[in-house]
Amino acid sequence: MFKHPKESQVTITELMLPAHSNFSGKIHGGYILNLMDQIAFACSSKHSRHYCVTASVNRVDFLNPIEVGELVTLKASINYTGRTSMVVGVRVESENIQTGEKKHCNSSYFTMVAKDEQGKNVPVPGIILDDEQGVRRFARSITRQEQAKTRSNKFKSSEFKIEEHIESIKTQNVKIDLE
Template sequence: MEKFKSANDSRVSITELMLPSHSNFGGKVHGGHILNLMDQIAFACASKHSQRYCVTASVNRVDFLHPVEVGELLTLRASINYTGKTSMVVGVRVESQNITSGTKRHCNSSYFTMVAKDENGKSVPVPGLLLENEQGVRRFARSKQRKEEAFSRDTQFDSSQFKIEEHLDLLANENVKLDLR
């Protein structure tokens, strides 16, 4: 196994025609189908980088920016943005394309944390990421910051440390009624 690999070494893309069987009751491509494709390409990218079977540990925010129509081509691109000891952050970008007009739209982007596993299901080390340009450094730094913010957020709201009085003011203009007994 190589000690470091570039994002280009494991970059993956797929394009798939969206069929009526992928649609929801509103006639648009079901978000769950798109998430499934995103998870598959994140797995492929992480496995290619680590040369191991990988599992999804978390998904950081998925915002559906535009609906995807049946009959459009959906292209997903994935690359490694960050490497830890046993985990990788895979950036996934999704674009739809109208076949007749050629119009392309960015549908969503998301970040999947994938963990490399051995034959016994134990987490194993992954190659580091070779950063070759400013964009690579930006993506790595952004992923590291997102990881630190998630840790801070998780510990701030841990039930053993949560202090209700510190958060009651936040509820003042919300659609909520307090009935604390």
């Protein structure tokens, strides 16, 4: 079975309140991450028709601060489907209510896994790709997965080769005191 990503897209908008702010008066990043996880859950569960759990989050860069009183809109869409997992692209934008100015605050990719009532992984429907953007997002997800595997293997303690890294480490703000 295959479904179009439009069938499971989710958008939420929320007013940012003082209770959501950090000590500098900006919206706390942890609060935004919580909203991002919720919308990734909603999107993946809607696509799979199963309860889903977060397996990983790929890179969250906070590009622009969010102010108290702004509207924050989160948009989620399925970018990739594996056998039991999905990659949900999440985009966060803020809008100043008085000026109408919109800012892209961050984008991230959540890998979500569908579960049955017993907590076992279950197959998910594939997605229908009908435009270049969909193909690009799917291909980018495959590349991201391959890079993650390479990265995790390269730094496994059994695979790690200190001589490959020691010179570049010495150029950083670090004191190396190996015995």
